[in-house]
Amino acid sequence: MASLPEMSFGHLGINVINIDRMVDFYTSVLGFKVTDRGSVRDGNTLVFLSRNPEEHHQIVMADTRNEGEPSTINQISFRVNDFAQVRQAYDHAVAAGVEGIEPVDHGSALSVYFRDPEGNRLEVYMATPWYIAQPHRQLIDFDKSDEEVWKACEEKCLADPTYQPMDEWKAAFAAS
Numbered sequence: 001m002a003s004l005p006e007m008s009f010g011h012l013g014i015n016v017i018n019i020d021r022m023v024d025f026y027t028s029v030l031g032f033k034v035t036d037r038g039s040v041r042d043g044n045t046l047v048f049l050s051r052n053p054e055e056h057h058q059i060v061m062a063d064t065r066n067e068g069e070p071s072t073i074n075q076i077s078f079r080v081n082d083f084a085q086v087r088q089a090y091d092h093a094v095a096a097g098v099e100g101i102e103p104v105d106h107g108s109a110l111s112v113y114f115r116d117p118e119g120n121r122l123e124v125y126m127a128t129p130w131y132i133a134q135p136h137r138q139l140i141d142f143d144k145s146d147e148e149v150w151k152a153c154e155e156k157c158l159a160d161p162t163y164q165p166m167d168e169w170k171a172a173f174a175a176s
Helices: 019-028 083-095 146-159 166-175
Strands: 012-015 033-039 045-050 059-062 076-079 102-105 109-115 121-127
Touching: 019 033, 019 045, 019 059, 083 109, 083 121, 083 146, 102 146, 109 146
Parallel strands: 012 059, 076 121
Antiparallel strands: 033 045, 045 059, 102 109, 109 121
């Protein structure tokens, strides 16, 4: 069997009910820009969004989902560089009036979860340098400073019997 080529994730498509409301949320709350918009042969609208000038679109939305149909998306996750950016996303979602925001410490990641206007679960996260077995879920107290949250995560990870430095976990993964 031939080996697969090197691949990286490119973009995702979302079937939406109210495309204007969804575009407004993704641009105003998550900072995406509309790169293109148009209709296809069947009359449905497509909107292309990106935060990266190297990618024409990271998300494409199509107004093909009917009211009452459930979303098939489990979650859409956005990786940031550090915990200050996770906190910034949390603060921005709070300021935008988003409900049901959940900040979560996974040990290997510090995250904030919330839903878009059509109920799709979103995550903004940063990876930590520690591996512990998943699933692991502990709520983060955003009344604590960034340093306090980071220290608590580190202490918990180091005390976990499944702990290993993430670099060691990555090397074992690559070797498998």
